[in-house]
Amino acid sequence: MTVWICRTCAVEHADTAEPPEVCAICADERQWVPAEGQQWTTMAELRTADRKMAVEEVEPGLFGITVAPRVGIGQRALLVRTGAGNLLWDPTGYLDDDGVRRVRELGRVLAIAASHPHMFGAQVEWSRALGGVPVLVNAADARWVARPDGAIEPWSGTHEVAPGLTLHQLGGHFPGSAVALWADGADGAGVVLSGDTVFPNPDRKSVGFMRSYPNLVPLSGAVAGRLARDLEALAFDRLYGNFGGVVPSDARAVVRRSADRHAAWVRGDHDDET
Numbered sequence: 001m002t003v004w005i006c007r008t009c010a011v012e013h014a015d016t017a018e019p020p021e022v023c024a025i026c027a028d029e030r031q032w033v034p035a036e037g038q039q040w041t042t043m044a045e046l047r048t049a050d051r052k053m054a055v056e057e058v059e060p061g062l063f064g065i066t067v068a069p070r071v072g073i074g075q076r077a078l079l080v081r082t083g084a085g086n087l088l089w090d091p092t093g094y095l096d097d098d099g100v101r102r103v104r105e106l107g108r109v110l111a112i113a114a115s116h117p118h119m120f121g122a123q124v125e126w127s128r129a130l131g132g133v134p135v136l137v138n139a140a141d142a143r144w145v146a147r148p149d150g151a152i153e154p155w156s157g158t159h160e161v162a163p164g165l166t167l168h169q170l171g172g173h174f175p176g177s178a179v180a181l182w183a184d185g186a187d188g189a190g191v192v193l194s195g196d197t198v199f200p201n202p203d204r205k206s207v208g209f210m211r212s213y214p215n216l217v218p219l220s221g222a223v224a225g226r227l228a229r230d231l232e233a234l235a236f237d238r239l240y241g242n243f244g245g246v247v248p249s250d251a252r253a254v255v256r257r258s259a260d261r262h263a264a265w266v267r268g269d270h271d272d273e274t
Ligand SMILES: [Zn+2]
Pocket: 006, 007, 008, 009, 010, 011, 023, 024, 025, 026
């Protein structure tokens, strides 16, 4: 079977004799297609290269999964452990036997979920490797699924994966953009896994709110405010993005301050500084 993988975003596509003409996710204004045109690879081809997966503890109960050399956008997937089972979040677009074995060693995976379509990765391939676990896809973004499968389960609003581990649809970057709230994280102060829903900046004390990160299209001040309000309703102190970025503490206040700053700039409050 051929699992076509878009080289740019590493999202898997359905098994067909020829790859699709274009990856819809990359042709969308939030992503990009290379100057030389749409590029495809396959899982089999990726596995012939000298590629390695790493599974490393980020904090107690949370593990980061990376692939080197990187595949597609190159996100760091996250695995959250709970007493009832685990969540694989923003799955990588590549997996191999060694990586799957290490994920299995950390306990039973209850579900796979992505924060939004850019992070779908090889979610169905992961599901099959883990024994057919459900792939949770927010219903508002279901049209971006390029590899339909019986393991895919739609959800919307909020969804409990396990006690103390819930998905929250906040929208913004995509209508179905979500975060995962892990109550036991940060020594019980709570952790949010934010994907691109809000993006932890390199300064570790602010976050961004964008429709497109690579093409730099901002969300409105009203939507940034809505995201901050919805996040303020959740109990958390730390926030992890999908590329290793983190707001280590006081993250709820950081989100609020960042949303206020974002709104002020897009409203024109600081135009005299430009
Ligand atoms: Zn793509």
